[in-house]
Amino acid sequence: MSRLATVLLFAFIVAIFSACQEGLDPSAAQKAVIYGTVRFENEFPPDSLIKDIRVVAFKSYPPADIIGEVLSGEAIFSESLLPISGDTADYKINVESLPARFKYIAVARQYGTLFEWDAIGVYTDDYINFSPLEIYASKGIGYRADIKVDFNNRPPQPF
Numbered sequence: 001m002s003r004l005a006t007v008l009l010f011a012f013i014v015a016i017f018s019a020c021q022e023g024l025d026p027s028a029a030q031k032a033v034i035y036g037t038v039r040f041e042n043e044f045p046p047d048s049l050i051k052d053i054r055v056v057a058f059k060s061y062p063p064a065d066i067i068g069e070v071l072s073g074e075a076i077f078s079e080s081l082l083p084i085s086g087d088t089a090d091y092k093i094n095v096e097s098l099p100a101r102f103k104y105i106a107v108a109r110q111y112g113t114l115f116e117w118d119a120i121g122v123y124t125d126d127y128i129n130f131s132p133l134e135i136y137a138s139k140g141i142g143y144r145a146d147i148k149v150d151f152n153n154r155p156p157q158p159f
Contacts, residue, residue: 030096030139030140031094031095031096031098031140032094032095032100032137032138032139032140032141032143033092033093033095033142033143034055034057034092034093034095034102034105034135034137034143034145035090035091035092035093035142035143035144035145036055036090036091036123036144036145036146036147037089037090037091037147038053038055038081038089038090038107038121038146038147038149039087039088039146039147039148039149040084040087040088040089041148041150041151041152042150042151043151044151049109049111050082050109050111051110051111051112052080052082052109052110053080053081053089053107053109053110054077054078054080054107054108055077055078055081055091055093055105055106055107055108055147056070056075056076056077056078056105056106056108057075057077057093057102057104057105058074058075058103058104058105058158059074059075059100059101059102059103060074060103060104061104061132061158062104063075063104063158063159066117067115073097076093077093077108078091078092078093079091079092081107095137098137098138099136099137099139100136100137101134101135101136101137102134102135102137103132103134104132104158105122105123105132105133105135105145105147106119106121106122106123106132106155107119107120107121107147107149108120118154118157119154119155119157119158120151120155121147121148121150121155122155123135123145123146123147124155127148127150130155130156133145
């Protein structure tokens, strides 16, 4: 093999491994990811009423014990979406306990103390009744769940 062919083969192999990123990580195949974009419409509440915003995926709907489900890992959540610049924010939730069925995926806003949260958006295609869409997560798969938050048309609270 010529020197040029060897260099090209090496460059090709490096490019393939670089493009794979987590693809070669055996643990990546054992996880799933729920990800998407949260689109905000209409005027945000004052900053004093937004302490945190996260996307939360619940296995039950309506959630029976929200705090208990979060503490036990039955409900999983994204990193904070704050600060938000513009009218969208991307999120990602790693799902490690699989398979898992999520019946309620919501954008939650902390407006007060650690225990004062409300739902401001729901993963749905029904913005009248806000019937939630479900995701059944399996190993090694990503699930896109874009969510609209309309501050003038909030979903009913699930509790």
